[in-house]
Amino acid sequence: MMGYADRFFLALALCLGFVPLWNPRRTTEAKARIQRQPFGKTPDQKVIDLYTLTNAHGVEARITNYGGILVSLKAPDRNGKLADVVLGFDGPEGYLKNNTPYFGAVIGRYGNRIAKGRFSLNGREYRLALNNGENHLHGGIKGFDKVVWGAREVKRGPALALNYVSKDGEEGYPGNLSVSVVYTLTDNNELKIEYSATADKATILNLTNHTYFNLAGEGSILNHEVMINADRFTPVDQGLIPTGELRSVKGTPMDFTQPAAIGARIEQQDEQLLLGKGYDHNFVLNGGGAPALAARVYEPVSGRVLEVYTTEPGVQFYTGNFLDGSIKGKGGQVYQRRYGFCLETQHFPDSPNKPDFPSTVLKPGEKYATTTIFKFSAK
Ligand code: BGC
Numbered sequence: 063m064m065g066y067a068d069r070f071f072l073a074l075a076l077c078l079g080f081v082p083l084w085n086p087r088r089t090t091e092a093k094a095r096i097q098r099q100p101f102g103k104t105p106d107q108k109v110i111d112l113y114t115l116t117n118a119h120g121v122e123a124r125i126t127n128y129g130g131i132l133v134s135l136k137a138p139d140r141n142g143k144l145a146d147v148v149l150g151f152d153g154p155e156g157y158l159k160n161n162t163p164y165f166g167a168v169i170g171r172y173g174n175r176i177a178k179g180r181f182s183l184n185g186r187e188y189r190l191a192l193n194n195g196e197n198h199l200h201g202g203i204k205g206f207d208k209v210v211w212g213a214r215e216v217k218r219g220p221a222l223a224l225n226y227v228s229k230d231g232e233e234g235y236p237g238n239l240s241v242s243v244v245y246t247l248t249d250n251n252e253l254k255i256e257y258s259a260t261a262d263k264a265t266i267l268n269l270t271n272h273t274y275f276n277l278a279g280e281g282s283i284l285n286h287e288v289m290i291n292a293d294r295f296t297p298v299d300q301g302l303i304p305t306g307e308l309r310s311v312k313g314t315p316m317d318f319t320q321p322a323a324i325g326a327r328i329e330q331q332d333e334q335l336l337l338g339k340g341y342d343h344n345f346v347l348n349g350g351g352a353p354a355l356a357a358r359v360y361e362p363v364s365g366r367v368l369e370v371y372t373t374e375p376g377v378q379f380y381t382g383n384f385l386d387g388s389i390k391g392k393g394g395q396v397y398q399r400r401y402g403f404c405l406e407t408q409h410f411p412d413s414p415n416k417p418d419f420p421s422t423v424l425k426p427g428e429k430y431a432t433t434t435i436f437k438f439s440a441k
Pocket of ligand 1: 163164174302342343378380384406
């Protein structure tokens with residue numbers, strides 16, 4: 063039995079909110095599957111947040127509105143054990159450094175390379191920032207991966223809608239461009255990314271996401287088995303600029319039409335393929351239109367499977383060849399060469415200079431809209 067004094071203190075504690083038996087705010091928050099917390103500040107004092115999206119199975123995606131970066135993604139193995147399967151950092155500092163290799167980021171305006179940073183549109187030549195030798199890479203010096211995006215939580219989904227207005231002339235690109243990227247985490251364990259944009263002047267656009275996956279959660283990715291739904295790829299020159307040819311993968315180490323371990327042929331020296339460094343090639347996808355299966359990756363120890371679906375005509379398969387152990391990431395992990403792989407769904411590199419490639423031109427009055435889905439399962 064409670065004495066008067068106990069009852070008095072209990073009543074007082076309830077009033078002061080120490081014992082929140084009924085608190086409508088808490089109830090809603092507990093149900094909500096998207097939560098926001100402060101992540102830090104950019105050097106110019108812009109506040110950035112971290113959004114945690116959780117689905118009914120406990121799969122969790124964390125995204126910051128700095129660069130639209132996917133900071134972590136926890137997916138279950140064949141025993142239901144969750145592991146973070148993307149490379150990155152625990153806090154904001156690592157992402158704010160200039161030499162981060164685009165971990166998890168939204169890439170724009172143009173994913174991958176544009177030769178010599180030049181292209182012509184409607185009879186005018188445009189010159190873009192050069193940030194990869196003599197070429198333009200991933201949107202330039204300050205691409206979409208290094209800007210603060212507006213963010214809106216969408217509880218149903220759960221989803222995070224990011225938006226950014228890129229000014230006429232930014233990094234050399236023409237036209238004011240209004241971009242939106244919506245991340246949705248579905249109960250089918252899919253992270254869906256919907257990109258849309260409009261421009262007030264003809265411009266070029268090729269948005270993607272640069273997440274480095276490691277389905278084991280750590281270590282080398284060479285044991286991962288990969289299937290890429292592509293009969294052809296775009297060969298490149300020494301500067302990794304496509305030659306313009308669409309070449310059959312048949313009989314080459316680029317043939318992933320049947321699953322193969324990443325490590326199986328990666329060291330096969332082939333000057334024509336420039337495979338010496340590892341995979342860093344654009345594949346011409348067989349699908350098209352509605353999101354179609356682009357790739358499937360299986361990690362045999364954990365049993366985790368990643369499937370990628372996209373509306374895009376291409377995917378850049380990049381095996382973390384330029385990671386060199388100089389970056390210390392989450393939990394102090396040292397990211398060595400080939401500790402992560404990317405499947406960057408995209409239009410082909412250097413399309414603005416390759417009239418035969420699918421066009422990346424966005425005209426005023428048109429709407430850019432693409433979708434990519436990363437689906438996680440285990441077997
Ligand atoms: C490119 C690589 C580049 C990497 C940047 C990939 O999309 O294809 O060549 O080094 O991004 O980390």
